Amino acid sequence: MWIPPTPPLCDGATFPTSILSPAGPAASSLSDATWLVIGLCCAIGIVVEGLLVWAIISGRKRANQNAPGEPVQVFGSNKVELAWTIIPTIIVIVLALVTVRVIRDVDLTEPPPGALRVQVIGHQWWWEYRYPDSGVVTANELMIPVGRPIWLEVESADVIHSWWVPRLAGKRDVIPGYPTAFWFSSDEQGTFLGQCAEYCGTMHAGMLLRVEAVSASAFDAWIGQQQATPAAPQSQLAQEGHLVFQALSCSNCHSIKGTSDGLFGPDLTHLASRKTIGSGIVQLDEATLRLWISDPQVLKPGCNMPSLNLDPKQLSALVAYLWELH
């Protein structure tokens, strides 16, 4: 039975994915250009519709007119033709210059000074994040320090995806065999949401993006915590779960530092420190973790994680083990 996902985890944001509500300089450049285009288009619309209404009213047949023959015939007007050639040309030139300036701001070829390098790898249907300078590997939730430029190096493991968190940056296609990079930064602390923006298969709509911008000190603390190898399982049940994890095919697909090194699925080293599971499909707690492991297809139909048909005891042990991975 398919359970529809909970409403998007917006954390109370009013416009969680609006490009007109930018939270950083790269997104602001795009938003400013968008407002300029909207403003110019509205001005053109008002002028054209105004002229149309004026022509309809001023050119109508009046009650006291007995309209003998045809109205006045006009054959061209140099003034009008010059006006409707020169004004649009100026508008197009202005838009072209603004566009070039925005592209120059947004599309750097080198990382900006002091940038934090992060690699994002698109998978069917989740996101892998690697912080090459600290060796941290995580999935689906990108943690960034507020105010510091992020240099996001983009690759795909399979098909074309697209990384798009509208409040932070423009859309960036994630193309297999064609690595690219771009920058953004956040001026605000908080959660920023997005969605894979290129159709990539069954669970394209279940490939959500989540960026958490935190203070520099909170970010450093997070990196320290993520670098650590998880402590040995504490409870008896978690110790059994550790054995279940190693004995079953979990360890072929998932990495847990010190336990396994599978690369096909998300790294689970600090799974319990995440807020969501299934690439943002549902909030992570012990109950959803249990539901996810018992049959991932219930929460995310079509995803590549199979149901392992665990018996209830194995399932409880595995959940207990994974839930200790903070």
Ligand code: CUA
């Ligand atoms: Cu990945 Cu759509």
